[in-house]
Amino acid sequence: MEISEIQHLAALARIRLTDEEAGAFAAECDSILAYVAQVKEISTGGSAAPSAGAHKNVLREDVETTEPEAYAEALLAAAPDRDGRYLRVKKILGETP
Amino acid sequence: MSPQTSNKPQTIVDRIRAYRQGDTLPSVVLAAYLETTRSREPEVHAYIDIFEDVASQAERADDLVKEGRFEGMPLLGIPLATKSNILIKGKRATACSKMLENYIAPYDATVIERLRKAGAIFVGSTNMDEFAMGSSTEKSYFGPTHNPHDLARVPGGTSGGSAAAVAMESVPGAIGTDTGGSVRQPASFCGIVGLKPTYGAVSRYGVIAMGSSLDQVGPLAHTVADAEILYDVIRGVDPYDSTTYPDGVYPVVDTKDTYHIGVPRDFLRKGIDPDVLARFEASLEALAKAGHTIVDISLPYMEKGLAAYYITVFAEISSNLARYDGMRYGLHVPGKDLLCDYLETRREGFGKEVRRRILLGAYVLSSGYYDAYYRKAEIVRTLMREELAAAYRDVDIIVTPTVPTPAYKIGEKEDPLSMYLGDIYTVPVNLTGVPALSVPMGTVDRDGKSLPVGIQFIGPHAGEARLFDIGKRFQGEQ
Numbered sequence: 001m002e003i004s005e006i007q008h009l010a011a012l013a014r015i016r017l018t019d020e021e022a023g024a025f026a027a028e029c030d031s032i033l034a035y036v037a038q039v040k041e042i043s044t045g046g047s048a049a050p051s052a053g054a055h056k057n058v059l060r061e062d063v064e065t066t067e068p069e070a071y072a073e074a075l076l077a078a079a080p081d082r083d084g085r086y087l088r089v090k091k092i093l094g095e096t097p
Numbered sequence: 098m099s100p101q102t103s104n105k106p107q108t109i110v111d112r113i114r115a116y117r118q119g120d121t122l123p124s125v126v127l128a129a130y131l132e133t134t135r136s137r138e139p140e141v142h143a144y145i146d147i148f149e150d151v152a153s154q155a156e157r158a159d160d161l162v163k164e165g166r167f168e169g170m171p172l173l174g175i176p177l178a179t180k181s182n183i184l185i186k187g188k189r190a191t192a193c194s195k196m197l198e199n200y201i202a203p204y205d206a207t208v209i210e211r212l213r214k215a216g217a218i219f220v221g222s223t224n225m226d227e228f229a230m231g232s233s234t235e236k237s238y239f240g241p242t243h244n245p246h247d248l249a250r251v252p253g254g255t256s257g258g259s260a261a262a263v264a265m266e267s268v269p270g271a272i273g274t275d276t277g278g279s280v281r282q283p284a285s286f287c288g289i290v291g292l293k294p295t296y297g298a299v300s301r302y303g304v305i306a307m308g309s310s311l312d313q314v315g316p317l318a319h320t321v322a323d324a325e326i327l328y329d330v331i332r333g334v335d336p337y338d339s340t341t342y343p344d345g346v347y348p349v350v351d352t353k354d355t356y357h358i359g360v361p362r363d364f365l366r367k368g369i370d371p372d373v374l375a376r377f378e379a380s381l382e383a384l385a386k387a388g389h390t391i392v393d394i395s396l397p398y399m400e401k402g403l404a405a406y407y408i409t410v411f412a413e414i415s416s417n418l419a420r421y422d423g424m425r426y427g428l429h430v431p432g433k434d435l436l437c438d439y440l441e442t443r444r445e446g447f448g449k450e451v452r453r454r455i456l457l458g459a460y461v462l463s464s465g466y467y468d469a470y471y472r473k474a475e476i477v478r479t480l481m482r483e484e485l486a487a488a489y490r491d492v493d494i495i496v497t498p499t500v501p502t503p504a505y506k507i508g509e510k511e512d513p514l515s516m517y518l519g520d521i522y523t524v525p526v527n528l529t530g531v532p533a534l535s536v537p538m539g540t541v542d543r544d545g546k547s548l549p550v551g552i553q554f555i556g557p558h559a560g561e562a563r564l565f566d567i568g569k570r571f572q573g574e575q
Contacts, residue, residue, distance in 0.1 A: 032457060
């Protein structure tokens with residue numbers, strides 16, 4: 001893999017990497033991908049499709065499953081920055097030029 | 098034979114009997130365990146936190162023991178260690194990542210709630226590879242755990258802290274999680290018993306997710322009987338985890354006087370340590386002598402399981418760990434704008450192995466590669482499940498060594514791929530969702546030390562009772 005490819009994946013994954021780190025990852029990822037690429041060679045018969053075995057979708061009633069407010073304060077308290085019952089983050093919309 | 102045969106560790110069964118007979122009390126038992134912890138923990142480093150309320154938990158258990166309140170509390174007064182990716186309300190749950198270094202759990206995981214109701218005492222949280230990615234517990238943000246049998250070696254992973262905590266006899270039992278062998282492999286390296294239950298047997302609610310289609314919580318203990326007691330407490334349907342299954346989804350798996358035991362011979366031909374293979378062959382002889390029928394079987398898709406496993410787990414990791422955004426909980430590293438908050442937080446918060454797997458997950462899921470990698474891996478996974486179902490028409494149980502080698506030295510496996518290859522016998526079990534039990538099968542000698550190795554009994558879906566049956570008999574007959 002090229003360093004630019006690793007940097008593209010890192011951007012998708014929202015992780016900053018230096019080019020030096022990206023270079024090291026590129027070499028390691030190449031050897032790992034060469035190994036896992038074995039699956040491409042496995043003959044599976046043309047019609048095989050993935051299935052989830054005995055598992056199926058399970059639905060439940062759309063109702064409250066816990067007491068209101070049971071966890072609200074504990075969850076808010078875990079936030080790095082808050083304003084009352086809101087989490088505070090940097091603005092999402094860009095500057096108008 | 099195990100070095101402990103002459104001096105057997107006290108088991109959960111022993112402790113419960115002593116409490117019931119009025120011979121001792123939980124606080125007395127706990128004090129002895131804490132004494133062991135004080136002497137061995139500095140060199141082993143099994144724990145992240147020892148809980149400050151452990152003595153008061155034991156005093157409450159004392160009162161209940163004195164009142165004889167054993168009914169419905171099968172673990173009354175039993176000290177347990179729990180892996181750091183399982184939430185206990187009010188305690189730190191770090192997953193051994195800088196990302197969650199100061200994260201306090203707002204609620205109990207379902208397994209914790211069940212253990213609590215059963216009367217267990219929570220002693221502390223144990224060390225693990227960061228977010229349960231690794232095979233050696235060297236990839237913890239808090240530094241490695243050492244194998245109690247040889248401090249120069251790894252305890253296995255990712256539940257290495259839980260396994261070491263039991264092996265050094267600081268607790269009689271512990272709880273870990275197993276996504277590709279993370280309970281069974283450290284159990285093998287540390288000379289104890291470890292169970293990966295059927296997928297959906299135990300709730301994952303309140304367990305920090307890695308590979309959601311693979312993760313299961315499982316017990317570690319000195320004996321199969323102890324692992325069974327722990328499993329019986331933690332298992333069962335949970336409305337908070339829709340992948341837990343009720344009775345009736347899988348056919349009942351019965352126990353028998355003797356079993357047909359399948360050995361996937363082709364699987365054992367390369368990459369296995371000769372001494373481990375010799376222990377395995379001796380174990381097969383012991384099983385045959387005990388009246389079981391040993392038959393060779395062929396599982397060609399299973400042998401390719403490792404590649405399919407890593408593709409699947411990379412994909413699920415990259416999705417699951419997208420939640421760590423530095424805004425809602427966990428580490429926050431400020432950048433110049435919102436995007437840079439993400440980039441810097443995830444750079445600082447995740448260790449190297451975690452970042453590597455997230456990148457590989459992004460790769461195998463990206464358009465152009467999805468069909469070749471992820472979808473193909475899911476097809477292989479389906480075929481493995483069918484292959485296994487066909488095998489269980491002829492045999493009752495499948496056996497392999499748990500790991501191809503004994504514990505290796507700390508720092509010996511720097512190359513990530515060489516570490517992945519050690520998971521060859523354990524990952525097919527997670528991909529197919531079946532249960533498997535690792536039981537000690539003796540030791541091999543390295544550098545003048547006796548290193549334990551384990552045998553893996555693999556059952557059909559919901560076949561835990563059969564695994565406990567064969568495991569108990571194997572432990573007794575060995």
